[in-house]
Amino acid sequence: MSGIVAGALAPHPPHLVYADNPPQNEPRAECGWEMLRWGYERLRRDLPEHDVLVVLSPHWQTYIGWHFLGVERLASKSVDPVFPNLFRYTYDLQVDVDLARAICAEGAQAGLVTKMMENPDFRVDYGTIVSCHLVNPKWDIPIVGISSCRSTAFYSIEVMQEQAIALGEATRRAIDASGKRAVLLASNSLSHRHFVTESPVPEDMTQEHITHHGQYLWDMRVIEMMRQGRTREVVDIMPEFANQAISETDAGALTWMLAAMGFPETPAELYAYGTVIGTGNAVMGWTP
């Protein structure tokens, strides 16, 4: 079977890689955020065979159009500008440039502004790196990296959602035409109000909790809807979710993935929910 074989909500707090202590990352941790990391382990076990990971990251922010990684091999060091104490990761990844070009072209055909990124010195954003590491720590599968066009800032969340839906549908058409088996990764948290201070020991789990009860209520509401297969409703309430819970879904990644999968009505599998420096994060999976 080719086409989209699975989709996952794959949040990218660098804390999870930090706590994993992979050899690529410089800082070392004692522990931390196990529920989320073990959830990723279960997600990895459940993913069907696939040829490519297609990831949309809020931390590649492009204010003009949706951009696609367009260099076959990208190797460098990713340092998180917000948490450089936790994430300094040496990566070496393969890009499926053919599929990236195909999605880029389909998006343009659908009326979106799209662009290939072909500068070999380009540094891949840490959101893409974190989500891909947690889904495929071996890095033995090529990726397609897509930026987040921040139409939210220029127009509204609604416009952002419409564009993300159009991009999702274009993504599906391009993947179907490619004959490849793709897993889609929506790289974002749910509620996204951070703490503004950091514990002296970042992995001190006694300090970890949701920033605000209201954010937790929103997270549970959205997760429950996805567990019941009500993904169209999730997209319908996305503007309210983004406004009230300062959700990172405003970047369009979740909407893009759900649209690409035809707004699945099958219940999503919840692998884990946990907070990271106050934000709400769920690891969830869908199979068509």
Add this chain to the structure above:
Amino acid sequence: MGQIVHGFICPGIPHPLLCPEANEGWQRLNEGFEALGRQIRESGATRLLIYSTMWPSVIGHQIQARPEPEWVHVDELFHDLGSIPYRFRMDAAFAHALKERADARGLHARTVDYDGFPIDTGSVVALKLLNPDNDLPSCVLSSNVYADRAETIVFGKATRDAIAASGEKWAVGVVMTLSNRLFTDFIDPADDHVHSPKDEEWNDKLLEFFADGRLEDIAQLSRDIHRQIRVHKVVNFKPMWWLSACMGQHNRYTGEVHAYEALYGTGAAVVGLAPREGGVGDKEFDEDAVETFAGDRNVLSGSSTAPQTAQEPPARSADRIDADLDEVPAPVGAYPHARRVGDLLYLSGVGPRQPRTDAIPGGPIRDEDGQALDYDIEAQTRAVIENVKRILEASGSSLDKVLDVTAFLVDMDRDFAGYNRVYAEYFTPIGATRTTVAIRALPTPIAVELKVIARA
């Protein structure tokens, strides 16, 4: 003592650096950077400090502290314009000193000293164009996403503290555009223009203010600017709060607009601000100027709040305190220097007069005929606070136990800045609440008086 000898703003979008030849306006911006660089050097600056709106931070305020950061930078949006190799020279000692000053004012700050740390495009552009030979050791500061006006102003004051202690002459500036709405599609460079007439009008208004040197007035307009011409990428338009607080919160500058052009739809200006003597212009002071930050910084640790004590303090009588007149000035009416009620001390209004002699440090504000005299508000303020200190110590308390201050000034426009400077020297670490009001006159020819409540 270190000082700020020049201020500036400049844009951080990379076209004036990477492809100035593609558009005449981008070329003029490039030349504007050159002119500003010359002006900075003519000012005698020995250091360069940049607050970048293109470096957002979440965990407090980040300060670049790597002595020689080196990388090949590529902009995440305009990656097709090419790569920017850089190697900068940073003043790491200043970065660490600023972190300490920020901590002392109640902020959360940290230095970053990591190989490969991603210096933002705006800082890279500004440093490459203003300091191409690295002759000025520099420092770069982040713009905290969540910081409100109070926190941003306090960060500016912490920066000012660190500059004063540095012994160097600093040019300080902000990387930002005026209106920040980019086009939403790629354009032919020849077609570049400011996105809308509304943005253009606001930009013109701001440039007039800059040319007149009205920095604090622009800072006071920040919320309006944010609503009118800024795409809401972060909470609030805050760089002018920082810059004005850093440069003294006044309008005494000579502004020079070196360039103003459209830059992919945004309004990009290169402006220099040279400090000058003179009046305060149209400074509004419609909002209080915060000295230390006591805001929402402890969401992690509910335990940081001091536990409530169940035990009531022992009841004490309302004791009248008349201090030794060899040590403190005599009252000018039928009142004591202080009264103690329970654990609190209430002081009568205290002026700068000296014990026994009634001499007024800094001079009286008028002569016996009522003619106005020149006087030194800083000397008067210092004498007032020293008197307060002596009365508190005579009452068994001390200056660091002051909880609340009410200040009376007879000439707010003339005296606020000087009074505020001296006040900060004494009270910044104490963090007492304060109210400052203008009044018509005081009973003796003095310009300032303080009313104080303190812990006994």
